[in-house]
Amino acid sequence: MEVKIGEKPSDFSLPDAEGNPISFYSKLGKGPVVVFFYPKDDSHVCTKEACSFRDNYVKFCDYGAVVIGISSDSVESHRKFIEKYKLNFILLSDLEGKIRKQWKVPRALFLPGRVTYVFDKDGICRYKHEGVMQDIAHVEGALDIVKNISSSSSKIEEATSSSSTPS
Known part of the structure; x- marks a missing residue:
C-alpha cells in the first residue's frame, strides 16, 4: 500500500542498530513521527x-x-554509521526492502528512493517529500510540518482545557 497524505499505513517492525525489533505503531501516540527512507x-x-x-x-x-x-x-552497517557520525535517532534495517516495497517508495535509476514522511500522533500521514538528491530539503520540510502539527495540537489542547473550565 502506497503511503498517501491523509492515510495511516499498516504497522511494521524492523530491527534497530542493536538488533532490537521496533514497531512503527509503538512510536505513535506522543507526538509526530518522522520516517525517512534513504538509499x-x-x-x-x-x-x-x-x-x-x-x-x-x-x-x-x-x-x-x-x-x-x-x-x-x-544492523551492523547502521551501528557503524551511527558511531561514525554520532547519529542520535533511530535507524532501522529493512534488509530485504519489504517495507520500502510495501510503502511503494520509488527507485531512482539504480538507487533505492529517498522519501520522507511525517505522521501525526495518530499515525495519519501529514507530509510526504520525494527527491533522491534533495538531502537537506527533506529535513527542513519535515521540521516545518512537525512545528505545524505541534502548534495545531497545542491550540486544540488549549481550546479543550479552556472550554472545560467552569465559568
Missing part, C-alpha cells in the same frame, strides 16, 4: 541528510517528534 549508509547525500537530522534533532524533540531512518543496510 545507503555512509554515501555522500545520505550522510548529509542523516547529519542534518542529527543537527536538528533537538528541534524535533522540542516538538515531541520521533525521527526514524530506514534503509536496506544491515
Whole structure:
C-alpha cells in the first residue's frame, strides 16, 4: 500500500542498530513521527541528510517528534554509521526492502528512493517529500510540518482545557 497524505499505513517492525525489533505503531501516540527512507549508509547525500537530522534533532524533540531512518543496510552497517557520525535517532534495517516495497517508495535509476514522511500522533500521514538528491530539503520540510502539527495540537489542547473550565 502506497503511503498517501491523509492515510495511516499498516504497522511494521524492523530491527534497530542493536538488533532490537521496533514497531512503527509503538512510536505513535506522543507526538509526530518522522520516517525517512534513504538509499545507503555512509554515501555522500545520505550522510548529509542523516547529519542534518542529527543537527536538528533537538528541534524535533522540542516538538515531541520521533525521527526514524530506514534503509536496506544491515544492523551492523547502521551501528557503524551511527558511531561514525554520532547519529542520535533511530535507524532501522529493512534488509530485504519489504517495507520500502510495501510503502511503494520509488527507485531512482539504480538507487533505492529517498522519501520522507511525517505522521501525526495518530499515525495519519501529514507530509510526504520525494527527491533522491534533495538531502537537506527533506529535513527542513519535515521540521516545518512537525512545528505545524505541534502548534495545531497545542491550540486544540488549549481550546479543550479552556472550554472545560467552569465559568
